Amino acid sequence: MAERRTPSRERIVAGAADMISRRGLSATSIREMAKHAKAPLGSTYHYFPEGKQQLATEAVRYTGEWVARSLRKELESGPVEGLRAFLALWRKIVVESDFHAGCPVLAVAVEEPPADEVPPALAAAADVFAQWETLLAASLREHGAEAEQAAQLATLVVAAVEGTVAMCRAKRSAQPLDDTAEQLRALVVGAIKR
């Protein structure tokens, strides 16, 4: 019934992820997300009854899963290849959007939780980061890296890539991504060959 084929719902989520990655969460209105996905405003509240927070949460998870899929596949060729693909993926997004788009997960992570509760979208962002780190760390361990070193390095890689993507947008240049790519590559090579 509801899940037969609803390309509209997924289009909204994907579009929301794209817009959030460009403008940030609070600068992206539900009306704009609907229009961007060529969906009526009423539909967004039909598919996402909990409103903006739910849509943001799903956008984060959508991006997380999309990147994780690519990561899993490329890591089959080893950590170095996985890292290369991870960096290439973000480089493509940044460059092809003419330095307008970035990572929606980071965009959501950079907004204050109201008072003392943790909004679901922020929790989803934490999960996505952890997921990417887990994938990288596992591959590193499988290729000979010591456990703690693998975990730390995985964290560094994810954080560095996120930070570098944002930096590239500010500088309107892909140079930072190429610089950190080289540094991280050497680091990964050193970590698995010992």
Next chain:
Amino acid sequence: MAERRTPSRERIVAGAADMISRRGLSATSIREMAKHAKAPLGSTYHYFPEGKQQLATEAVRYTGEWVARSLRKELESGPVEGLRAFLALWRKIVVESDFHAGCPVLAVAVEEPPADEVPPALAAAADVFAQWETLLAASLREHGAEAEQAAQLATLVVAAVEGTVAMCRAKRSAQPLDDTAEQLRALVVGAIKR
């Protein structure tokens, strides 16, 4: 006349930087910034006639200079000590705000420039990143690192710290900062001892 002593103006800028680092630029209203600095709304438009963009730009520059001062001082004891202080500075902000505050420069970098122009606040963010990198790279070179290596490593450090700070907020944990700290430290030590 205007610059004799106007603590009010600086209070507004400092408060704006803090609020932007928590909620992001577009989620922070001028009214709130004024109230947070206990200044009347009219005063913000008196001190910053170009409105929100100008205030954001000054907040970014203010933070940039503040961090650069600390960085310059600590780098006198060498790159390793400078890196340690850099990380400690952000760790303090993140932890003491109970994972609510981050870096206002990153917050500004993560908002889409409208159409094809570059807002001054975004340009300021790029400048601040470059400034921090320059300081680190110079210190690395002075301590024996090769020029290109120094530049790349400096970029990695700044980007990684920015990304890690955001990650800590999402995870509500300082662990990522401690992890990347260790990795970066080893990297810096290796780069200057050769």
Next chain:
DNA sequence: GGTAGACTATGACGGCCGTTATAGCCAGAG
């Protein structure tokens, strides 16, 4: 053919946004 339920269309609600205008205050210079 009828009926249920997924989706859409439309419009309204109060509220906050950035910005501007205008008039008033009040210290310090002459």
Next chain:
DNA sequence: CTCTGGCTATAACGGCCGTCATAGTCTACC
């Protein structure tokens, strides 16, 4: 004392925000 000019107070402007309600439409199954 007067007057100037930095600063404040107050109110208003149009506009977009998130959300909700209600009445439709249309499709798929009985």
